[in-house]
Amino acid sequence: MAEATRLGEGLRAYRLIAGMWIRSTMTYRTSFALTVVGNLLITGMDFAAILLMFSQVDSLGGWTLPEVALLYGLSATAFGFADLLLGSMDVLGGRIRDGSFDTLLVRPAPVLAQVGADQFALRRLGRITQGVLVLGYALVAVDVEWTAAKVLLVPVMVVCGAVIFGSLFVAGAAFQFVAQDAAEVQNAFTYGGGTLLQYPPTVFGTDLVRGVTYVLPLAFVNWVPAAYVLGRPYPLDLPEWAAFAPPLVAGGFCVLAGLAWRAGLRAYRSTGS
Amino acid sequence: MGSGRLYAAVAAGGFRRYATYRAATAAGVFTNTVFGIILVYTYLALWDERPHLGGYDQTQAVTYAWLGQALYSTLAIQGGGAEKDLMARIRTGEIAVDLYRPADLQLWWLASDLGRAVFQMLGRGVIPFTFGALFFSMALPQDITTWVAFLVAVALAMIVSFGIRYLAALMMFWLMDDRGVTQTMMILGIFCSGMTLPLNAFPDPFGDIVQSLPWAAQLQMPANVLMGEVSPWHAYAFQAGWAVVLLAAGRLLQSAATRRVVVQGG
Amino acid sequence: MFIEVDGVEKVFDVRRKTGFLKRERRQVRAVDSISFTVARGEMVGYIGPNGAGKSTTIKMLTGILTPSGGRLRVAGIDPSRERTRLAHRIGVVFGQRTTLWWDLPLIDSYRLMHRMYRIPDDRYRENLDRCVELLELGGLLEVPVRQLSLGQRMRGDIAAALLHDPEVLYLDEPTIGLDVISKAKVREFLRELNGERGTTVLLTTHDLQDIEQLCSRVMVIDHGRMVYDGALAGLHEAGGSERILVVDLERELPPIEVGSAARVVKVEGPRQWLAFPAGESAAGLVARVAAEYPLVDLSVREPDIEAVIARMYAEKATA
Structure with missing residues (x-):
């Protein structure tokens, strides 16, 4: 019960603060429009790279363009939502350094919600837009016998993927309590993970695939469930049901990120730096 | 030779400034290494499918990928070098102070950016590149001459990179907001430098076009010199040509901009 | 509480x-x-x-x-x-x-x-x-x-x-x-x-x-x-701190004498600096100076906090 009220309080605070940032952005309308387009183009360059590659070959790691586009669309859309909602958490380190983080701690709202909503930027809709466009193309172009399970799996992947990436953002922010200048480490996991998942697992070395399946199970964002949808062999011979594990994995990620955040905040409040 | 010492001091300042961010440097090394690994695997798959794409073999493609990560921040391929500070100074009007300094504006910023670039090559470039060389097979020259020739090409690349970003930064004299410029620079930089794919692997005629643009002087030329794909003198001529054009354009724009400042009274 | x-x-x-x-x-x-x-x-x-x-x-x-x-x-x-x-x-x-x-x-x-x-x-x-x-x-x-x-x-x-x-x-x-x-x-x-x-x-x-x-x-x-x-x-008191009354007189005069209320610490032409205990009001002193001397202007300088604390320590150490 108490947890539920806290969650409600958090969401409310998030909405209030995000609203303020949107209003702030809207004071510079032209610049805002520019940045949405810019964000779309910059994030879309990853797909342009894939298109460039496919202008020279018909398949990559044995996967065709529509199949790779499906991976890309799922990864980019899921990442896009996480990025929109929590993507500015890397400013936390700066806030700790300049002391403005303290002003968040004297407000009657959960700190995580305040940090999550910090610098909320609608321009990040650009990333989601290009992800959805590619995903739409892929869903039309792939050669799949659609079943109820496969259809259901698509939105499940996007939502769970967003939760998984969101957890990475939170965990990365928690790390900044310890190392304020190391915001870029979290980029290696968030942006790096997002990029990794845009390519088929068959491209990568077995050790790397094992790592992102068993150690940091990013494979459940799209690799495993998309393999099920496409009727392709799973990476690492995982069992059939593994395609339906994303909600479980996402839940696990959430809990761990929450614990990391608490530990980080506790460390900050006992050291003040 | 007092002014030479001055610019050397400015460059040293740029070097030291970036050297103080130890944690950020370590984090950057980590990130570049992770992205290097991802990129290398995609290249391996691509060259598996088309063994001599763009005239590179697989080990050359791998070398190129790691070189890209190693020079990524050195050449500020998506921006974020001295031009960022310059833009801020123009926006706040502090640039007026710089104009009264007994030093050349362009040279001053060039020196500062070169200092930064050298630090980032040592601090952020060497480790990912070494990591790549240890864990993947790369096409590296055995003779010292080629390495020296490569370093000269990197130095010229630094100047071209600065030339592009200096022009972009000067736009701030006429624009209110830096975001449009920054983003355009970022997109062109990543794409036309060949950060996503070597320019010689681009489909024709697109490939020929990007290989003649100044961005080709940044990553592609040093890479080709290192791997013996182009004669150093040819590469230097291409790079120096663009460096001269860009720096001259920078001068022109700079004098137009300073007239503007003087007219407005700061 | x-x-x-x-x-x-x-x-x-x-x-x-x-x-x-x-x-x-x-x-x-x-x-x-x-x-x-x-x-x-x-x-x-x-x-x-x-x-x-x-x-x-x-x-x-x-x-x-x-x-x-x-x-x-x-x-x-x-x-x-x-x-x-x-x-x-x-x-x-x-x-x-x-x-x-x-x-x-x-x-x-x-x-x-x-x-x-x-x-x-x-x-x-x-x-x-x-x-x-x-x-x-x-x-x-x-x-x-x-x-x-x-x-x-x-x-x-x-x-x-x-x-x-x-x-x-x-x-x-x-x-x-x-x-x-x-x-x-x-x-x-x-x-x-x-x-x-x-x-x-x-x-x-x-x-x-x-x-x-x-x-x-x-x-x-x-x-x-x-x-x-x-x-x-x-x-x-603890810090023994003093405030300074800066007095501008009409002309150069010998150091102002106001008994134990203050002491002159500096004279420079028609301007004189008088130190008095920081805990006391300046009003009495000002009134007395104004009554007995040809005043043009005056101002009070506050003791600075670091100095007060520093002096407090110095006294503690000697006490």
Whole structure:
């Protein structure tokens, strides 16, 4: 019960603060429009790279363009939502350094919600837009016998993927309590993970695939469930049901990120730096 | 030779400034290494499918990928070098102070950016590149001459990179907001430098076009010199040509901009 | 008691570089067993040199930092355990860090406070009107914060901290960097807030005039320890500090003689410097000088806080 009220309080605070940032952005309308387009183009360059590659070959790691586009669309859309909602958490380190983080701690709202909503930027809709466009193309172009399970799996992947990436953002922010200048480490996991998942697992070395399946199970964002949808062999011979594990994995990620955040905040409040 | 010492001091300042961010440097090394690994695997798959794409073999493609990560921040391929500070100074009007300094504006910023670039090559470039060389097979020259020739090409690349970003930064004299410029620079930089794919692997005629643009002087030329794909003198001529054009354009724009400042009274 | 601090400590682990990779770990007692109480409605000045532990104390009182030891209660609440519950009852102003929204009109920041603290509509209206009137914010509500002057912004920040009717207001350097008029306005407002509404006020400052004009009680912290807690006059006595009356006479005269009330420390042409105990009013001295000498102008120079504390130590050491 108490947890539920806290969650409600958090969401409310998030909405209030995000609203303020949107209003702030809207004071510079032209610049805002520019940045949405810019964000779309910059994030879309990853797909342009894939298109460039496919202008020279018909398949990559044995996967065709529509199949790779499906991976890309799922990864980019899921990442896009996480990025929109929590993507500015890397400013936390700066806030700790300049002391403005303290002003968040004297407000009657959960700190995580305040940090999550910090610098909320609608321009990040650009990333989601290009992800959805590619995903739409892929869903039309792939050669799949659609079943109820496969259809259901698509939105499940996007939502769970967003939760998984969101957890990475939170965990990365928690790390900044310890190392304020190391915001870029979290980029290696968030942006790096997002990029990794845009390519088929068959491209990568077995050790790397094992790592992102068993150690940091990013494979459940799209690799495993998309393999099920496409009727392709799973990476690492995982069992059939593994395609339906994303909600479980996402839940696990959430809990761990929450614990990391608490530990980080506790460390900050006992050291003040 | 007092002014030479001055610019050397400015460059040293740029070097030291970036050297103080130890944690950020370590984090950057980590990130570049992770992205290097991802990129290398995609290249391996691509060259598996088309063994001599763009005239590179697989080990050359791998070398190129790691070189890209190693020079990524050195050449500020998506921006974020001295031009960022310059833009801020123009926006706040502090640039007026710089104009009264007994030093050349362009040279001053060039020196500062070169200092930064050298630090980032040592601090952020060497480790990912070494990591790549240890864990993947790369096409590296055995003779010292080629390495020296490569370093000269990197130095010229630094100047071209600065030339592009200096022009972009000067736009701030006429624009209110830096975001449009920054983003355009970022997109062109990543794409036309060949950060996503070597320019010689681009489909024709697109490939020929990007290989003649100044961005080709940044990553592609040093890479080709290192791997013996182009004669150093040819590469230097291409790079120096663009460096001269860009720096001259920078001068022109700079004098137009300073007239503007003087007219407005700061 | 409204604020109870009993043997509170804060120990930080500081890691310092001693070589290329070598690091030395050292424990620093930022706050070393401090005890005090503040009654509801008191206005207390909290002073000390930089790094003495002032901010750390305030951060513990507001729940930002968890104490390493001791007992701490504000309005019966343990700040570090019930941070959000306490937040509704306290107001905090960080002098050099605005909490206002830079690109938005001032009023927008207040609307956010209204909703975030769930302030009842009528209370919000009333408090806002009051702050606007007393802090002279009337014409500024629709102005984007980035366009406000430092003094205006500080007044705006103080108002933002008071909309939810806090029982205690913490101010960290509220007058730093402000011009004389803004300083006066802020002080006037705080006096009124404390006097009329009985809001407890705890302020840290470097400006002894803040304390002099506002606080009946001063606490001095140095090296994490409380070195003085009492009236301002007592502090001056303890520190043996003096104020300086600068007198401009019509012409050059021999050193002014006013008995034991003051002594001349410097003469320069028609200008003379008279030192007198900081705890005493300047009025008597001024009246006497004015009556006996041809005066053109005069001014009082305040002793500076660091000097007072330094002298206090010097005396302790010799005593």
